[in-house]
Amino acid sequence: MSRFQFVDDYATTYSVKRLCHVLNLNRSSFYKWRDGKSARRQRQHADEVLVVQMRDYHDEFDATIGVRRMHAEINEHVPTPVNHKRIERLMRQHQIVGVNLRKRKRTTIPDQDAKVFDDLVGRDLTAEDCNQLYIGDITYLPCGKGDFMYLATVIDVHSRRLVGYSLADHMRTSLVQDAIKDAARTRGAMDGAIFHSDHSSVYASSAFQDTCIQLGIRQSMGRIGSSADNAMAESFNASLKRETLQGSGGWVSSVQCRREVFRWITRYNTRRRRSGISYLSPRAFEDTAAVVTVAPAA
Secondary structure (H helix, E strand, C coil), X not given: CCHHHHHHHCCCCCCHHHHHHHCCCCHHHHHHHHHCHHHHHHHHHHHHHHHHHHHHHHHHCCCCCCHHHHHHHHHCCCCCCCCHHHHHHHHHHCCCXXXXXXXXXXXXXXXCCCCCCCCCCCCXXXXXXXXXXXXXXXXXXXXXXXXXXXXXXXXXXXXXXXXEEEEECCCCHHHHHHHHHHHHHHHCCCCCCEEEECCCHHHHCHHHHHHHHHHCCEEEECCCCCHHHHHHHHHHHHHHHHHHHCCCCCECCHHHHHHHHHHHHHHHHHCCCEHHHCXXXXXXXXXXXXXXXXXXXX
């Protein structure tokens, strides 16, 4: 209890002058504090309402949303902007914490005999518009007892949107073929676009090359053994595992794995905010930009 509150509680029993003298308080400071009680009650009520909203968003995003995304989420739905320091303070006070786990590092083992494509990106993971530059990767998803599912992804570098993916219990070439075909269906056409990947044998295979040629896609590959060349895809994989598994060893079955991955991908594209695109979701970012155009062939 503050000393001012103590004086206020006993002001009907003892004089304010005496109480302030005993507690070594300035009477003018006490009266100023008392005059501000109404404003403090209003601020407290506003904080309580804000905490309820934050808990709702925290639950909606499976306890994965942190301060920055919470700040963006709140400010989209309130008439008056809320300072990020206030969001941080309330989350700290009410123990609303986003998942923050270390990710395991993985290095792709290349096929030394496979064809190597030129690096058309050079670590410059930027694009002026959608449907110009895509990145892809394959990640392992643990499920069952020692079993794995494999997720192949195709991400638009400009909007960060996952435009195509394939999830299967194998890592054959058809896995990445299905993912790139899914992306082509989403975009309508990908003629002239660049697809950047690592040196995995499935990406260098003749079957995948033929699929890219049919779709008019130019292949690009980063340097061998360098995760930085495909950092955006690696970051996507890490976020998916961190926010769905949240430290657990894996899913109990492939059915649960498919369900949770589909749910997370849907939320990622439509609701999950990305710092690199002004804290909008990929779909919202594309909606605010120009109509998606087909990339011109080089």
